[in-house]
Amino acid sequence: MTLTTETVDRSTSTYEVATAIETYQLRKVYRTGFWLNRKVESLKECTLQVYEGETFGLLGLNGAGKTTLLKTLLGIVKPTAGKGLLLGKPLGDRSIKQKIGYLPENPYFYDFLTGWELLEYTAGLFEIPRSIQKQRIPALLEMVGLAQSAAKKKQLRQYSKGMVQRVGMAQALINDPDLVFLDEPMSGLDPLGRKQMRDLIVSLGDRGKTVFFNSHVLTEVEQICSRVGILAQGELICCGTLSELLTNEDRYYYVSGRGGDRDILSRWIEKIDYRDDIWTGKIYGEPQEFMATLRLMDAELISLQQGRASLEEFFMEQMELRGIRSSS
Known part of the structure; x- marks a missing residue:
């Protein structure tokens, strides 16, 4: 293996970033039991890159x-199979x-x-x-x-x-x-x-x-x-990255505003909440049509912010998808 670089697009610039850590199909199997006759696979062909900085x-x-x-x-610990590099050198160097x-x-x-x-x-x-x-x-x-x-x-x-x-x-x-x-x-x-x-x-x-x-x-x-x-x-x-992992296909936005017809707003906004004359809630999909509806009702949009799942929500979802529960 040789040290590789990745082209990373950050905002408007492109950088060549070297990998500080690189593994390829890294695998580790432990033998357990009195006769060491039972195998436990602790790592399964782990391929990973971590970039410098x-x-x-x-x-x-x-x-x-x-x-x-x-x-x-x-x-x-020595791997059972696979390869890896740290700062361009083989593992254990x-x-x-x-x-x-x-x-x-x-x-x-x-x-x-x-x-x-x-x-x-x-x-x-x-x-x-x-x-x-x-x-x-x-x-x-x-x-x-x-x-x-x-x-x-x-x-x-x-x-x-x-x-x-x-x-x-x-x-x-x-x-x-x-x-x-x-x-x-x-x-x-x-x-x-x-x-x-x-x-x-x-x-x-x-x-x-x-x-x-x-x-x-x-x-x-x-x-x-x-x-x-x-x-x-x-x-x-x-x-x-967090933006890559936490972006939800069902795009939603947190919105707040004042005025407008309550019945119409309730069709758009999930769990709409009123505090005095201010309403808040969550809408799904692209917001352009919602904003056009507000203009027709002569309602005022105070804020619109794209939402995303938290890392904890994403993590639990991944565990649930695989039927994994905590062993602790």
């Missing part, structure tokens, strides 16, 4: 194969380790170290000079909300789950990676922590980093991601 969210229920895919990309950051779903660190010492230790693994560490470590602790002297000097055994998640994010960024893998980065965080993590992931995208993360928090994914993919029972069932 984008934030990609992988969605799926527990047991869908998300973590297996991520660990296979990182070289922690050691030369790209310096360019990758990783936050596991349940990070476990040496709990007798302080947050500062953990980052020093991780920086040492990457052979980062001390002069750079002195600048980067406090900047990272500030970035993840652990800059307080009490937090950075406290042993990790005294950290809450949310604090461990924060310092885990800092260690994932210690080498200033080009490609960042995050497995459930919002896990254990309170609402303020989730917002800070979301802002941090957005800032990574603004700096041109490629971010690949798994998450159950669909509302967060909808706010952060350039593209998303859905994994179900080891199979990548759909992949694309």
Whole structure:
């Protein structure tokens, strides 16, 4: 395999975008049972492309194969079949380790170290000079909300789950990676922590980093991601931008206005609601004929906004179509 590029149309310009992650029919089969005589297919011929500089969210229920895919990309797990590239190199190539950051779903660190010492230790693994560490470590602790002297000097055994998640994010960024893998980065965080993590992931995208993360928090994914993919029972069932995936064939619009004949409006507007002299509701199809009807009634249109399904609605619809229920 060779590194490929895709022509991507963004607004009025066309860009040649290299792929940061590329897989072709990636497959992983585990053997289970006392005699290892039972096979479980965790990944089923997964073909995927993630482009440089984008934030990609992988969605799926527990047991869908998300973590297996991520660990296979990182070289922690070897694929049973198929091929893949990270930053142009085959999966497992050691030369790209310096360019990758990783936050596991349940990070476990040496709990007798302080947050500062953990980052020093991780920086040492990457052979980062001390002069750079002195600048980067406090900047990272500030970035993840652990800059307080009490937090950075406290042993990790005294950290809450949310604090461990924060310092885990800092260690994932210690080498200033080009490609960042995050497995459930919002896990254990309170609402303020989730917002800070979301802002941090957005800032990574603004700096041109490629971010690949798994998450159950669909509302967060909808706010952060350039593209998303859905994994179900080891199979990548759909992949694309939110506008591509959430565009409904039965186009509808949210409308509001005032005046007009109530009987006629009720034929057009689904679940019409009146507040004083203002009506609101939803219409289907193209809006031109509706707007012409308003003019004939001498009614005023206040707003018209195209609607689309939420990512959560789309996700649940995909699960229902395949008869898949949560195993958790």
